[in-house]
Amino acid sequence: MAFKHVNKGVRRVDAYEKVTGKAKFGADLEFANMLHAKVLRTEYPHAEIEKIETAAAEGMPGVRGVFTAKDIPNNLFGVIVQDQQVLADKKVLLAGDGVAMAVAETEAQAAAALEKIKVEYRELEGVFDPLESRKEGALKLHPEKDDNQVIHHPLRKGDVKKGFAEADVILEREYTTQFIEHSYLEPEAVVVVPNEENHLVSVYGSIQNPYATRNAVSAVLEVELAEVRVIQNHIGGSFGGKDEVVSAMAARAAVMALKTGRPVKMVNSREESFTESYKRHPYHLTYKIGATKEGKLTAMEIAAVADSGGYACQTPFVTWRSVVQATGPYEVENVKTDTYGYYTNNPYTGAMRGYGSPQVIFAQESLMDELAAELGLEPVELRKRNMYSQGSVTASGQKLERHTVSLNEVMSKAMEAIDYKKKYEEYSREQPGDKKKGIGLSISFRGCSLGAEAIDAAASVIQINKDGSVAVYSGLAENGQGLKTIFSQIAAEVLGVPMSEVEFKELDTSFTPDSGSTVASRATLIGGNAIKDAAEKLKGRIMDFAAGKYDFKIDQLELKDGFLYDGQGNRLATFADLTGEMGNTGILMSAYGWYKSPPISWDEEKGSGNPYFTYVYGCQIAEVEVDTGTGELSVLNMAAAHDVGRAINPENVKGQIYGGVMMGLGYGIMEELEVRDGVIQGTNFHDYMIPTIKDMPDIKPVIVENPDPDGPFGAKSIGEPTLELGSAAIANAVAHASGRRIRSLPLNLERVLIGRALHKGGK
C-alpha cells in the first residue's frame, strides 16, 4: 500500500512550540488573582496522627487558608481500589503522605506557613518488606482488610509435578528488582480555577490521564463529573507517573480553590516529587524451571511478590500483566504462576513504563541463559527450541494466530544488526587481561493495550471547517510520546489532506468523550483506530456528496493532497471548496469516532483465557565490557528490534526505541531509589542518577513491520516494549563476559565485581 502521510517520518506537530519556548507546561500557567499552595508531608512511614494545630499557620502573612483531612469532602480515591488518602486523616501510611496544606498569595508564604503547622504523631512500627508483610500475624496496615495482601493472581496450566518429573535439568533461582523513580524532567504541576464557564472547577496542568484525574476530583469533591473540567497542557514526560500523584494534587488544589474562590496553583519541587510520587514496583521473584536434556521446557513454577507500598494504586493490574507474561514467550506445557502484591510502609508503587513486565522479563530471560549454560546450549538455540511461533499456545491457553508471531524475525534482525554470531563466538573464547567483553540477548512478547484489565475503548472527534481545515480531538492524551503527530497523520491519510491542514486540539474532558487512560501503549492502537473511524465517516459523507455532484461512482473518486480527483487523475475540486459546499448545504461536517477492542477474556481463578487481543514481539541485545579488576561495566552497543505492526511514524518509533533503551539501561545498571525503613535516601538527581548523554551506548534500532489486522493501518505498540528487555540482555552479557551471574538489579559496580552490593540495604 502506498501511503501519503502514514509510515513516513513526518515532523512532530508540536515541535515548533517546544523549540521556541512557547509551549506552556503546568508550571508556566498564570491566572488572574491566582494563589499558591504547598503541602506538608510527614516524615514518618507509619504513625497515628494525634493532633494537628494550624492556628499559627493561619495567621501568617499572605495565608488564605490552611486545611487538613477534615476539610476534604471525600478523602479516599483510587483508580482501582479507593484506599489512597488525599490528606492523611488518622494515620500516615508512608513517609511522604500529605497531612496538611496551606494556600497563600505567594509560594514562599505558603511554604512559610507549613513551618508553623504542628503535627503530633504517635509512631507505629512499620512493615518494610513485602515478604514480611505477607507473613501470618504481620502487622496489619489497612485495619479494614483481612491481611496485607493487595492482590493475588494465580495461573495454572497442566501439571507442574508431572512436568518436573519429565525434566532432566531443574533450576531454581531467585531474582530481585529495585524501586525506580520515573524521573520525568518536569515535576508535577496543576492549577485549579473555580467557577469557570459553568464548571465548578477547571483543572489545568501536567496530567497524564485527564479522565482519571476528573474521576478523582469529582469523587473527592463529591460533585458530578460534568462539573469538573480537565484540560491537559504540555506535559514534561510521564512514563505512567503522572496519574494518581497528579490526581491527588488536583483534588487538593480543587478543595482550596473552592474554599477561597480563587485559582490555586501547585508545583512540586524535585524533592517533593521524589518524596510523594509513586514508583516502579520492586519485585521478589522465584523461578523454578525444568527442561529435558534436548532443551525442551517441561515446567515452570513462578512466584512474584511485588511491594505495593502504602496504597494499592495500580498494583492489582501491574501484577496481572506479570502473571500473563511471567513465563516469557515460551511454550511450556505445565505452568504454575502466582503473582502477589502486598502493602508495606514503603513509598507506594504504581504505573511505570513496562507495568509489571520489566521485572519478570529480567528474571525469566536471565534464567533462560542460566538454563542454556546448564544444558550446554547456546542462548539463541535454547530460545529457538522453545519460543512462540505462529499458532503457539500461551501459558494462559491463548492460541496466537490472528497476528504475526514474529519472534524469530525480531531475534534474527537484532542479531544481524549487532553482528551477534561473530561477537558471541569471539567473546566465548578465553579473553586475556582484566577487560572482558560479552554479548547477551533477551526476547519478549507483550500484550497490547489494557487487555482484560478494563473496558478498552477510545473516542475521537474530527471537525472539518468551512475552509477545509481539519480539527482533530482525541480522548487520549499526548504525554510527549508523539500522539498528536501520529493521530494527525492518520486523519490526513484518510481524508487526503496535507498535514498542514490538520490541527490537533488540546484535550478537554468536557468536550471529548471519556477514552480511559493513556497507558499500556494503547494510544496508537486504540486511539488511532478511533481517529480512523471518525475520518472514515467523514470521508464517506464527502464521497457520497461528490459522487452525486459529479456523477461518478464512489470508487472512481479519490481524495488526495487536498483535492478531489476522478479516476483519470483529473482534479475535480479542492477539498476546501468541496467540504465548504457540503457545509453550506447543511451536511454535518464533524464526526465522532469510536473504537472498542475485539473481545478478550480472563478467568481470575485459573488464570486462563485470551487476555490480550494482540501482542508485540521484541529482541534486544547488549554488548558489554567488564573490567574484572575494578568491576567497571560499560555497555558498548545495543540493538533493539521491535515489531510494531506498522510504524505510523518511523522516526518517532526510533525515538521511542532510543529513549526506551536508555531508560532500560538506567534500570539495568544505574538506577536504584534507596529506601531505608520506608524513607527515601536522596530526593534529587545527584543521589538518583539517570543516564546522561555520556552513558549512551551505540544503539541500533530495528523496526520490524508485520501489519496487525486490528491496528490502524496495521499499527500496534512501541512505548513500553522498548524498556522491558534491556536489563536482562545486559545481565546476560555481563555473565557472558565475566562468568558472574547477577540476579539483582541494578547490576552496579560492586555487584559486577563481587556479586553483591556493598552499601547498606544491598542484597
Add this chain to the structure above:
Amino acid sequence: MAKLEVEITVNGEQHKLKVGSQERLLDTLRDELKLTGTKEGCSVGECGACTVIVDDQAVNSCLVLTAQVDGSEIITVEGLESKSGLHPLQKAFIEKQAVQCGFCTPGMLMSALALLNTNPTPTKEEIKTALEGNLCRCTGYQQIIDAVEMAAEEWGV
C-alpha cells in the same frame, strides 16, 4: 529585604530591575520577565532544564543570582527565533525529531548554542561533553546529537 538594582539585557532587550539579593536568575526570567521557556527541573544544578546563556556561557540559571549577572547579556530559548525565522538549531531539532515531551529542549538548545558559538565543527564527543549536564528522560539523546550535528553543518555554510 533590600532590593538591588540590576541592568541586564535579555534576548537583546534591556531591563532595569529591582531584585532581592537572593533572587535566582531563573525566577527573574520566569516570574518577572514572564519568559517561561526556561524550565525548572531540579533547582540544584543537576538537570540542565534551566540552562540559559550568560555572556556566551551556558549556565544553570537555578544556580545563578540575578544580582551576580548585573550588566550581562543573556539569551534564553525565546531569543533563538528571529525575524528571518527559526535558528538552525531549532530547525534541526524539529527535523531530527529531537523533541519528545520538550521539557529538556530549551536547555538542550542553549547548551548546544553555547557549544556551536565557540566550536562550530564539534565532534560527537564534544557534543556529548557540551550536553552532559542536560538530562533528557525521553529521547535517549541520539536524535539530539543528530540535530546538533545537522545544525553545525547547516550553520557552517
